Amino acid sequence: MSLPLSALATDSAGDVARxxxxxxxxxxxxxxxxxxxxxxxxRSARVSDQIEKAADLLDDxxxxxxxxSLNRHIRRLRHRIMVLDIAIMFGGIAGATTCGAAFVLFLGSVRDASIALWLVGLFGAALLATVTALAVFIADCFLSWNSLRTDGPLPKSVRESAKNS
Structure with a gap:
């Protein structure tokens, strides 16, 4: 049984570089x-902090x-948390499938098996999950920007309460 390194010794430098x-x-x-x-x-932690602060202000x-206005603001922040959770989930899937693709590459080099379909599938899933995570993150950005554009700042009494606390 020959080692995988002995096969590399017979390959050209271009094949090894590839x-x-x-x-x-x-x-x-x-x-x-x-x-x-x-x-x-x-970003999720910052939105959570804003929810806690708004909830404290709501009590006062x-x-x-x-x-x-505060209830509407809290509802919007909760939507943002949900969207960010989805982005994090797809980011995790992207990481896991990328690790799977790297593992299949390793397996293919050690076992010299035909792994092209698995590799393309896992790496494709990693790219798709990354793109989905970015798209969902953009949705969070739109939620954030929309609240600033449609509602404007919080009422003056609420802002003053926030400064005092």
Missing amino acids: LIETALTPVFLLSGVGTLLNLFNT ELNKAGRK
Whole structure:
């Protein structure tokens, strides 16, 4: 039984370079997915903090118009959390399928098996999940921008309460 390295010794330098290039592609995608997940989690934490602050203000707000505005704001923030959770889920799927693609590449090089279909499927799923996560993240951005455009700032009494707390 020969080692996989002995087969590499008979290949040309171009074939070996192509093998290394192919093996590194999932690693770069995984790094990008990790960065996206960090971004999504940070944004989700900030929105959660805003929900807590708005809920505290809602407890203190006696004005009916202010309560209505805060309830609308909290509802919108909860929608954003849901959208960010979906983006995080697809980011996780992208990471898992990228790892699967890297594993299949490794298996193919060690076992010398025909793995093209698995590799294309896993890497394609990783790319699709990454694109979906980005699309859902853009939806969160639109939710955020829409609230600023349609509702404007919170009422003055609510803003002053926020400054004092």
